Amino acid sequence: MKWFKRIVIALFSLALLAIGAIAGAYFYVLPDLPDVNTLKTVKLQTPLRIYSDDGKLISQFGEKRRIPVSFQDVPPTLIDAVLDTEDARFFEHHGIDPIGITRAAIILLTTGKKSQGASTITQQVARGFFLSREKTYIRKIKEIFLAIKIEKALSKEQILELYLNRSFLGNRAYGIGAAAQVYYGKTLDELTLPEMAMIAGLPQAPSAANPIRNPSRATNRRNWVLSRMLEKKNITQTQYEEALQAPVSARYHGAEITLYAPYISEMARDYLVDKLGEEEAYTGGYNIYTSIDSKLQKDAQQALRNNVYSYDERHGYRGATDVLWTDTPLETSSLMTRLKQTKAFQGLVPAAVISIDDQNATLFTSAGETLQVEWQGLKWARKFITNKRQGKAPKTAAEILTVGEQVWLRNNGDFWQLSQIPIVSSAIVSLDPQNGAIQALVGGFSFHTSQYNRVTQAKRQLGSNIKPFIYTAAIEKGYTLSTLINNAPINNADTRQGTAWRPKNSPDRYTGPTRLRMGLAQSINVMSVRTMRYTGLNMAIDTLVKFGFERDDIPRNESIALGSNSVTPLQVVTAFSTFANGGYKVEPYFVERIEDSYGTVIETSNPTLACTPTLPTPTEKNDDPFAAMAEEFRQAEQISDVPACGGPEARYAKQVISEQTAFLVTEALKSVIWGGGNWSKGTGWNGTAWRAARVVKRRDIAGKTGTTNESRDTWFSGFNPKLATTVWVGFDDHSKELGRTSWNANGAKDQISAAEAGAKTAGPGWNEFMKNALAGTAQIPSTPPEGIVSVRIDLATGKLSRKTDYTSSFEYFVSGTEPKEFATEAIESNDIFIDDSAEELFQ
Incomplete structure (x- = not known):
């Protein structure tokens, strides 16, 4: 019993010591123990994710x-x-x-x-x-x-x-x-x-x-x-x-990107970093849903890529990227190793030429495939000399390739063809003209090689894309689509630039008094300058500013009539949207909403709407404060009756031109695509963008080409009521010209040749995108707004006509501005056309 008691006492003592030790340890570490209740609201470090409007993952940022x-x-x-x-x-x-x-x-x-x-x-x-x-x-x-x-x-x-x-x-x-x-x-x-x-x-x-x-x-x-x-x-x-027995199937999978759109994802990342700071943006688990439509984004990327390849290849083949051997071919393993040192790029695959026949070649790719490239994939490759000169069309594969060379191949959708990395740049942006939502945006050919976003960052001269805005000012001052403007050389030069500036047409042809509609549709330079002289320099500049162009970027001389001001593609597409939506300048945006890591919406877009505020009935006005605001808005902006929309929380775009003016300019811009006249009677004529009519094949599209001096910048901007799009093509180096191409005997019948210009260089990209973007959507009929009348005019004089043949046509006018005289009654005088001097008309 004595030993038992001793054991019990010892165990009890040990227990007390253990309890004491635990208690001592607890109180010792107690000051250092954090509050575990913070785990109830813990915020796990989760990357930033960027999505399209329809939920496709665009990008992910975070360690x-x-x-x-x-x-x-x-x-x-x-x-x-x-x-x-x-x-x-x-x-x-x-x-x-x-x-x-x-x-x-x-x-x-x-x-x-x-x-x-x-x-x-x-x-x-x-x-x-x-x-x-x-x-x-x-x-x-x-x-x-x-x-x-x-x-x-x-x-x-x-x-x-x-x-x-x-x-x-x-x-x-x-x-x-x-x-x-x-x-x-x-x-x-x-x-x-x-x-x-x-x-x-x-x-x-x-x-x-x-x-x-x-x-x-x-x-x-x-x-x-x-x-x-x-x-x-x-x-x-x-x-x-x-x-x-299951094999190990694991391999590295990157973030499940379902829509590759790096330029817009970088814009969204910058937006959140500016808003929250870098650390919070990258670790807070935020989801940004952009306004990008995944289908339209893919269409835009493909259209831009195809257009850039087309430009690059018609200017000639610049040769192999490397020579892998000259005499003794490399063994397959060594060849694979060498080829894998060059990564595939924008659909381009590195390959080695292993044999050549008369009009085809066998190539070995970095993926280990042996491909037969037929003549249809080689014949384009005449030698590049300069941007203005190309060599003769090749007749055999040996004139193009040499065994042992490393080259690029790409699959154009139908067959494999020889290719090369383009050196020209391009941008495309498309938005909803009714609220400014950016639907597609591609800031360059390759984000991998250049993160420079040409849609938002590149300010380039606008060229003839400026002309619709110059004519807008003239229409608001009193011109009509049938006003005759003198298409004749300008002799009294503008000397405010320090030298005598005498603009010429391109091509250098002059037809005398010509209707405004045709002058805009055919992009006649001297008519644009004369139109600006009618409005005055101040009014022209003020009009450009109303459309969103920055005053500091607009030179104070007549060259702005031909687009000497510098702008970004985003500014351009926003300005053109004004014609598509009835005269409202919407604010472009790309962030629809932002969610935190718990799915709570912390920010949502509130776009500017291209419409007037919804007005209540008269009996509601006394009790509804929004009614008073809406009425004040209507009176302050002097806006016309257009379909109402929105509600108390809505924001409304400012109406910068009347709905009637927007309609008339749009009608003229449709002629840029569809032309006019009667071809069977020999009076038919094309607008500068006639290729769009053949490709897009819709009557609800309107647009304008644009080319600057020496073809350094080329543009195409156009729209239908649901989608406005701008395409720009040029070199990042402002001093480089896009050049010209000679006819290629190996090319297609409808190939592009001669000097590069908006219609030929930027236009095809716009045509392809809009064709695919609008496919399956119903054409939207053109309905003249209230205050527009249609009368039959004589096509030669712009006056009223009693004839119903090919010499006349219906034309739209703001009510009260339609001609009052008939062509047969016309007395020739200076008020039927605008001119610098009476003598100049027939020079």
């Missing part, structure tokens, strides 16, 4: 890849795999596992090594959020107390959800959602049993034992996880044996 998942969305089998591996008694203990601690202590006492941490999942959460990974006793004590406090503050499901979302699982993947994407390109519910076991085995050695870096070690770890699941009876023997 850590994480796809947060809720506990309810995790497959039960994956939960079993994690718990069987990491903490089998997770739902039974209260934060610490006494059995595990005892086992770790025994190992420590017998071996002297801290080989087992005995950490529960709760302890790992405590360590991951609040502590370091150093193996010290004080850290372990803090971890234990924190785990106990966490268990009191959070439910088991909440703790496990934190663990599953925060664990580092290799290859920048944090959490099981990201791991499923990175290793298998799947969501959690798509994973197989062996894939779940592989992921469950990663937390202990995410870098050394991941299936991409070390598949053998990862397989052993996976199989051990499967054995634990079998031992705990969470899988059957059959499932276990089948899973053991």
Whole structure:
């Protein structure tokens, strides 16, 4: 009994000492223990994601890849795999596992090594959020107390959800959602049993034992996880044996980008960084939904790429990128190695010429394919000499290629052809003219080689794209579409530029008095200058500013009539939208909404609408404060009656020109595409953009070409009521000319040749995009607004006509501005056309 008492006393004393030690340790670390309640509102570092308007992932920014998942969305089998591996008694203990601690202590006492941490999942959460990974006793004590406090503050499901979302699982993947994407390109519910076991085995050695870096070690770890699941009876023997035989299928999957649109994603990234700061933007888990339409974006990218290739190839072949051998061919393995040093680029594939026949060649690609390139894919490649000169059309493949050369190939959709990296630049932007939403934006041929966004950053001379705005000012001052303007050389030069500036037509032809509609449709230079002289320089500049062009970018001389001011493509498409929407200057935007990591909308767009405010009925006006605001808005802006829209929260675009003026200019811009006259009677004529009529084949489109001096900048801007688009093509180096091309005997019958210009250089890109963008949509009929009348005029004089033959046609006028005299009654006088002097008319 004496020994028994002594043992009891000793044990009791030890217990007291242990309690005292625990209490002492607790109070010792208490000042350093953080508040675990912060875990209830913890914000996991989640990357910024950018989406199109229809939910396609455009880009992802941030060091850590994480796809947060809720506990309810995790497959039960994956939960079993994690718990069987990491903490089998997770739902039974209260934060610490006494059995595990005892086992770790025994190992420590017998071996002297801290080989087992005995950490529960709760302890790992405590360590991951609040502590370091150093193996010290004080850290372990803090971890234990924190785990106990966490268990009191959070439910088991909440703790496990934190663990599953925060664990580092290799290859920048944090959490099981990201791991499923990175290793298998799947969501959690798509994973197989062996894939779940592989992921469950990663937390202990995410870098050394991941299936991409070390598949053998990862397989052993996976199989051990499967054995634990079998031992705990969470899988059957059959499932276990089948899973053991599964091959390692993991490979690296980047962010699941479903829409490649780097220029718009960079704009969205910049927007959020400016708003929240870099660290918060990249780690806060924000989702930006842009206004981009994924189909239109793809159409724009393809149209730009095809157009740039077309320009580049008609100017000639610049030769091979490298010579891989001259005498002795490289062995296949060496050839593959050399070719793989050059990455594929924008659909271009590096390849080596291994043999040449009369009019075809055999090439070996970096993908290990042997391709036969027929003559149709080679014959375009006459020699490039300069941007203005090309060599003779080749007749054999040997005139183009040499065995041993490294070249580029691309698949144009029909066949493989020889190609090259274009050196010209381009941009395309398309927006909804009714509210300014940017639907598609491509800032250059390749974001990989140049992040310079030409849509928003490049200010280039506008050329003849300026003319619709010059004529707008004239129409608002009193001109009509039938006003005769003298198409004759200008002799009294503008000397405000320091030298005598005498603009000429291109081509250098003059037809005398010509109607305004035809002058705009055929982009007649001297008519534009005379029109600006009618409005006056100040009114012309003020009109340009109303459309959104910056006053500081507009020179104060007559050259602005031909587009000497510098603008961005975004400014241009916004200005042209004004014609499409009835005269309203909408504000372009690209961010539809921003969501935080919890899916809460923290910002949403409030676009400017191209309409008048919705007005209540008279009986409502006394009680509705919005009614008073709307009425004040209508009176202040002097806006006309157009379809009303919006509500109390809406923003309205300013109406900068009347709906009637917008309609008349649009009608003239349709003639740019469709021309006029009667071809069967020999009076037919084309507008500068006649190719658009053949390609797009719609009557509800209007547009304008634009070319600057020496063809340094080329433009095409156009629209229908639902979509406005601008295309620019030029060199980033302002001093370089786009040049000209000679006729290629190997080219198609409808090939483009002679001097580059808006219609031939930028136009084809616009034509292809609008054809595809508007495909399947109904044509929108043109309905004259209130205040527009139509009368039959004589095409030669612009006066009224009693004839109904090809010499006359109906024309639109603002009511009250239509001609009052008939052509047969006309007395020739200076008021039937605008001229600098009477003598100049027939010179």
